[in-house]
Amino acid sequence: xxxDEIVAELRDGMTIGIGGWGSRRKPMALVRAxxxxxxxxxxxxxxxxxxxxxxVASGQARRVVTGFASLDSIPLEPNFRRARQxxxxxxxxxxxxxxxxxxxxxxxxxxxxxxxxxxxxxxLEVNPELRMVRSPYQDGEELxxxxxxxxxxxxxxxxxxxxxxNGQYLGPDPYFDDLFCLAAERAxxxxxxxxxxxxxxxxxxxxxxxxxxxxxxxxxxAHFTSCVPDYGRDEAFQKRYAxxxxxxxxxxxxxGQYLQGDEAGYxxxxx
Amino acid sequence: xxxxxxxxxxxxxxxxxPMGLIPSLGARLARLTFAPDLLLTDGEAYLVxxxxxxxxxxxxxxxxxxxxxxxxxxxxxxxxIDRFGNQNxxxxxxxxxxxxxxxxxxxxPGNTVNHPVSYWVPKHSPRVFTGHVDMVCGVGYDRGARExxxxxxxxxxxxxxxxERVMRLRSVHPGVEVDEVLAATGFPLAVPDPVPVTRLxxxxxxxxxxxxxxxxxxxxxxxx
Numbered sequence: 422x423x424x425d426e427i428v429a430e431l432r433d434g435m436t437i438g439i440g441g442w443g444s445r446r447k448p449m450a451l452v453r454a455x456x457x458x459x460x461x462x463x464x465x466x467x468x469x470x471x472x473x474x475x476x477v478a479s480g481q482a483r484r485v486v487t488g489f490a491s492l493d494s495i496p497l498e499p500n501f502r503r504a505r506q507x508x509x510x511x512x513x514x515x516x517x518x519x520x521x522x523x524x525x526x527x528x529x530x531x532x533x534x535x536x537x538x539x540x541x542x543x544x545l546e547v548n549p550e551l552r553m554v555r556s557p558y559q560d561g562e563e564l565x566x567x568x569x570x571x572x573x574x575x576x577x578x579x580x581x582x583x584x585x586x587n588g589q590y591l592g593p594d595p596y597f598d599d600l601f602c603l604a605a606e607r608a609x610x611x612x613x614x615x616x617x618x619x620x621x622x623x624x625x626x627x628x629x630x631x632x633x634x635x636x637x638x639x640x641x642x643a644h645f646t647s648c649v650p651d652y653g654r655d656e657a658f659q660k661r662y663a664x665x666x667x668x669x670x671x672x673x674x675x676x677g678q679y680l681q682g683d684e685a686g687y688x689x690x691x692x
Numbered sequence: 693x694x695x696x697x698x699x700x701x702x703x704x705x706x707x708x709x710p711m712g713l714i715p716s717l718g719a720r721l722a723r724l725t726f727a728p729d730l731l732l733t734d735g736e737a738y739l740v741x742x743x744x745x746x747x748x749x750x751x752x753x754x755x756x757x758x759x760x761x762x763x764x765x766x767x768x769x770x771x772x773i774d775r776f777g778n779q780n781x782x783x784x785x786x787x788x789x790x791x792x793x794x795x796x797x798x799x800x801p802g803n804t805v806n807h808p809v810s811y812w813v814p815k816h817s818p819r820v821f822t823g824h825v826d827m828v829c830g831v832g833y834d835r836g837a838r839e840x841x842x843x844x845x846x847x848x849x850x851x852x853x854x855x856e857r858v859m860r861l862r863s864v865h866p867g868v869e870v871d872e873v874l875a876a877t878g879f880p881l882a883v884p885d886p887v888p889v890t891r892l893x894x895x896x897x898x899x900x901x902x903x904x905x906x907x908x909x910x911x912x913x914x915x916x
Contacts, residue, residue: 442752487796488796488797488798488799489795489796489797489798490796491795491796496795497793497794497795501793502793505783505789505790505793506789506790506791506792506793507789508788508789514782514787514796514797515797516797516798516799516800516801516802517752517756517798517799517802518756518759518760518799518802519801519802521753521756536760536802537760537802537805537806538760538799538801538802538805538806539801539802540801540805540831540835540836541801541805541828541831541835541836541837542797542800542801542804542828542829542830542831542835543782543787543797543827543828543829544797544801546828547787547827593736593737593738593749593751594736594737594751594752595751595753596751596752597752597753
């Protein structure tokens with residue numbers, strides 16, 4: 422598939438999970454394909470970085486479900502920050518562990534999973550739909566009943582994949598990409614390279630083809646986030662992104678220069 | 693930095709998760725001196741020894757499990773903190789449309805109900821030490837915190853060693869007056885009599901800091 426063919430399977434109003442973490446191994450080529458599409462009213466579930474920043478800036482994300490939005494080396498995601506301060510995006514703010522638990526519950530087809538994270542905190546106040554559950558055992562402990570975060574679609578980026586949808590990460594952390602795929606009705610994988618057969622330690626074979634519905638090869642497709650060991654984060658470009666996001670005029674220039682054309686155009690423009 | 697290091701004293705084989713430069717240097721100093729069993733990460737997914745040599749693998753999913761198991765002690769920042777230790781790093785102003793969006797709650801709610809937590813505040817002021825936090829991220833003792841160990845600032849070390857578990861002045865840094873700390877705190881602090889003075893680094897610690905941990909002097913810039 423191509424990124425545009427994958428995005429053509431998405432619909433307005435969908436809940437879409439995006440893998441990676443902060444500004445690390447994000448499926449940015451697929452995010453850029455969404456920017457070119459007329460999709461709207463999306464709910465994005467993510468350990469948020471520039472994926473969320475771009476979809477919030479384009480106005481396509483109506484709601485974000487996350488515990489943070491960060492560029493890692495730049496602590497605050499500038500587009501998310503502005504959208505929150507201007508009131509142009511809705512937020513479901515969760516503890517990082519609650520987000521993990523919600524994906525795990527969805528992946529296991531459970532309605533919820535109990536967790537201590539969130540107890541006593543403002544998270545329960547800003548999400549009044551969250552319920553508590555009491556342990557039926559002798560301890561009787563009261564816990565947060567973290568509801569399953571079911572996804573209509575998941576988008577993740579791997580270092581390698583085969584054409585059938587088996588996916589491999591080669592960096593230090595799988596993040597939660599396997600859970601995003603299992604929590605979703607349909608999961609789509611972009612990767613640096615589609616190979617005839619996957620090689621390397623078995624623990625790196627994170628995704629199997631039963632979890633995946635479409636694969637696309639997008640070299641440098643996580644740019645400007647990191648995709649170790651194929652490449653690190655493009656810190657210089659990320660700085661340019663953050664500076665542009667701070668000023669509407671600069672942002673227009675930035676999107677015109679990098680985000681108007683297709684993926685090939687983007688990869689050419691950043692050279 | 694030594695006061696940050698002291699927060700980890702006695703922790704044993706616990707995952708130390710310092711957020712920010714001075715807490716990171718403090719954790720490494722603790723490991724090099726009086727807390728040799730501490731586990732430190734490289735900020736990505738590896739456990740590393742004091743020379744950066746890999747000794748283990750700890751991706752985020754495993755951090756969450758260590759955290760829930762209670763075998764972690766994190767030192768976080770705080771944009772706001774109240775006398776019970778409720779901490780805010782999410783946003784300033786009304787949550788629905790904040791005046792300033794900050795980090796988000798991150799892992800603070802889970803950290804504070806699962807394992808020991810300390811805080812580092814590089815600029816002690818009434819804006820940070822406030823009567824009311826705008827969004828409770830890390831929970832305080834009035835909301836079920838497990839253990840809030842210490843709050844280290846540029847002026848003093850604070851803790852919650854009072855019968856009501858409200859914030860107390862544990863020590864002032866050398867050269868800092870108690871009144872300075874009280875004026876920079878937006879709520880009444882419990883004050884012992886006499887107020888101890890935070891210990892200075894030993895000659896050996898100073899040597900480690902200057903020659904090994906921070907030869908470039910980055911620590912000075914965080915406090916400037």
